[in-house]
Every structure is written in C-alpha cells, then in structure tokens.
Amino acid sequence: GVERAVRMAKEAAERAKGKVYSYGQLVHNRLVVEHLRGLGIEPLEEISPDVPRRGDVLIIRAHGAPPEVFREMAGRGVEVVDTTCPIVKEARGKAMALMGEGYEVIIVGDGGHPEVKGIVGCLEGRAKVVRGASEAKRMDLPPKVGVVAQTTESLDELAEVVSAVLPRVRELKVVNTICGAVIRRQQEVEKLAKECEVVVVVGGKNSANTRRLAGIASKFCPNVIHIEEPSELDKVRIPREVRCVGVSGGTSTPRESVDEVVWKLQRILKGV
Template identity: 40%
Template sequence: MEVLIAEHSGFCVGVERAFRIALETAEASKSAYMLGNLVHNKLVVERLKNFGVKTVSDISEIPHGAQGILIISAHGVGPEVYEAAKKLKLEILDTTCPWVKKAQKIAKEFSDEGRLVIIVGDKGHPEVKGIVGWSGGKANVVEKVEDLGKLGLASETPVGILAQTTQPEEHFDAMVSALRKIAKDVREYDTICGATTKRQSAAVELARRVNLVLVIGDRLSANTKRLTELCAKTGTETHQIETVEELSVGWLVGKKKVGITAGASTPEWVVQDVIKALRSAPAGRARSSKSLSQ
C-alpha cells in the first residue's frame, strides 16, 4: 500500500499565524481570553486551554476590570466586539486571517456605497457573522442559487456580492452568474482565500489518483467539510476523520494507494499520527503527491 500526501494541506498561513500568536500570548500573560474558538479544531483549542487561555462565547462573560488580553480568532468578529473590548479596557490581540479582514473591508465598502450586500457562505459560521457585522448588519447571506430568488430583488437594486473565504470558486462564480440575471448593477469581489483554492485543487487531483482518500480535520471545520465533499465527488472512496483513532483498518483492505489531505485548521501533529499509522500497515510508505508525476 502506497500513501500519498496532498501537496497543499493542513495549517494555512493564517491559521498558523493565529495559533503561534495565541500561544506566545498565553505564555506571557496570566489573563488571556479567547472569544469563541481560535479555529474550528478541538485539539488546537484544547492545547491553548492547557496553556491557560480562557475561552468565552460572549465578551460579556469577561469580568469587568479583568485587564486581560482578548484574543480575536482567525474567523474575525464584527466592529461591535472591538467597541465592547475597549469599554472593558481589554488589550486586543487580533489574529483575524488577512483574507477575512479583506472580506470585512469589502462588505463595509459595498454597504457604504448604498449597495445591498450579499455574502455567499454558511449563515451560522463565525466568519460570516463577523462580515455581516461590518456591513452594518444589513448583509444577506445566501448558501445556494435558489436563495437569491427569495431576496425579492428589483432589477434596479445596486448589489455587491462577496464570499466566505472558504467557498469553492465554482460555487461563487455560479452565484454571481445567477445574480447578474436578476440585477443590472452588480459589483462582485472574489474574497476566496488563495490557499483554500490550492488545497481544494490539490485534494481533487490526489483523489483521482488513489483508491481511498482520508480527509483529516474537525467536523466543525467548513473547509475540511468541503475537501471531503470535493474528493467524494470524484467517485473515490472518501472518509473524514478527526484523529487517528477514527481510522478504520477495514477501509484499507484491497487499497493500493491511499491519499491524505487535511483542512486548514488541522495541526501537523494530527496529520503525522495518521501517516505513522498507515506506514505501519503492510508495505506502507508515504510521499508527496507532487512526486506522482516524477
């Protein structure tokens, strides 16, 4: 059995930066608070907790006069959180992903121009909620083309459309095309993260060359879920696992090539645990997918 690893997978630059900054802050401060999860990965959150970072679901949970540090997650937050933090006299450590920051800025620009703001994304995702906040709370979140028809848009309504940073490019393109058939004045801005696109392309390429794909990542992670969906669409047997403990030996029976990819919030130590387990299987060996063409 041969184990192939996707060329682009695991921690993206934004997540790696957020994790590093949060760890450094935790080591240097006794009062570090994290609003929500830094990223959608329970193992990362648990490691930060072990370093003393206190997780709160709402800024109101932080005691008045705490004089600590508020860590804003890679998913970002709305402007109201910054204002609340200032009132509590909290030092703000902003680990918002640069791509998410860009999306927040674009949403605000569209809103300031008087456009109806449309965000292509998952309504309940923290990143999307934060972007909505930067639009003045007026943005409409759509998940599928059918949702556009429910907005009751007049053809003369000026519209601005952007995307959650982990959306598939083809899905955003389809939404924009459908919107242009409804509204005459449409401004679009592709806010999809370049790393996300690379990971999705690498995962699909890998899936087409193996008999089994293992997608490693937390089930709350939107980008990991999309990697799983994209790999499965190729017709290759695909399983998402959070840790090596979920790896089923039965999946490996009769498989000559097994591919591994991981979500942007999946730490390297988790990926390595899975690779080691596969290497211990009969004739198991691992290499990068870029060597497939060599």
C-alpha cells in the first residue's frame, strides 16, 4: 500500500498543471514526506476555504480520508488522486457491512489516527473506538456488537478487546481487518527480539505500526533502538562484543533505509 501510494503521488505530480497537495502526510515516514515535498507535493494538515482550489490536485494519503473530503473537493473542482491502501478500503467495507447487518461497530485502534477517523466517517460517526480491553470493559454495550481493527493493530490487542466484550453481549461478530504484512512483521520482530541482544527498529516516530514493532520487541529484548533514519546510528553506542543485532522496519519505511542501517551496523560491529 505504501509503495503504491508513493508511486501514484509521483505520477500525479508529474502530470499536474496546478499545485499538488497531500491530505496530511502521504505516509508516516519523514524521509518519504520530505522527498515528495521536493517533487512539489505539499502536505496539508487541514483543508482551508481557499486551499486547495480549482485546478489543484489533492492526493488522499494511504490511510484514507473521510467521505466529506471527497465531496468537498468535487464541489471545488479539485482533482482527487486516491492512494488509500486497498487493505484499508477493505477494512472500511467490512465495518460498513457490519453496520448494515445491524451490529454496533467497535473499532480497535487509535481514535486520533487518520485511518480510524476515515472508518468512523464512513460509518457516519456511528462507531465506537477503543484503544484496549480496559476501555472496552467500561463501555455500555448493546446486545449485538461487531468488531473490526485498525489495520496496523496487534493481534493480541484485538484478542484482548474481544475477550472483554464477549461475556457482555448476546451476539458478537469479529472481522480480523489487521493487514497480513503487519502481522508477519510483528511475528518476525518478536522472533528477532527473542534471539538478539539488540533490536533496531527503523521507521517514523509517528508511524503506528513502527511504534508497535518497537513495543513488541521491548517485551522480549531489553535493548530496543527506534530510529527514523540511518544517520541516527552515529549517536547510538552498540558494544562491539554484541554478537546479534536484529533489524526491522515499519511498513512505511523505504527498503533502502533498512539496507543502509544494516550496512552501518555491520561496520559498527566490525569497528570500521
């Protein structure tokens, strides 16, 4: 989804005649956002009455956007390039289907995250967002509940919320909307953390899935280093006697950034 979004954004910038904006950061990775800004794509945290305007291009980020953004841009004559990740779109569709079947929808995730805001918007605000089991236990619940998850959520968090809700409702339908690639990375970083003395997680500090990788690694390894870019390793001291360093990257982290981190770590451990 991330590579697709970046490719579509670059193509839009190349053919655009007006100004090009992204609705928020296209992806939660500072290096990628700075690269796109260099191509003329400016992130907009909020849509103002005057920006974007007719003839401009608005790129919808990989996390998606609420329906009202699309409606407003159509009314202004702004070209919209929708780079919403297909897995995020699928999660929205599952949530809408649950609501259509008469379930009150609970979304497991971060209510402030753009992806979750987009899902809530598609449900016209008729959804509850919970961060974890403790919040779920305090909620007033109807007899019929449907549960989906932010696509970068952890399986453990989803399972804990489901366990908290199940005894309190008559009917519960759960749809696992967590991205398969995210699940695999979470499983891989857990394995690395159990085997290595140090784990380096590469990715944006504002990236939900990257922060979650660092959190998972911290459960099994006492030495977890979360960096946004390879140059940050220059400020980190890794003892030469360390025999195993694991490296993982978030879904929004460019492959070349991970490769450069691996290269720098090899030089550090060799004392070069």
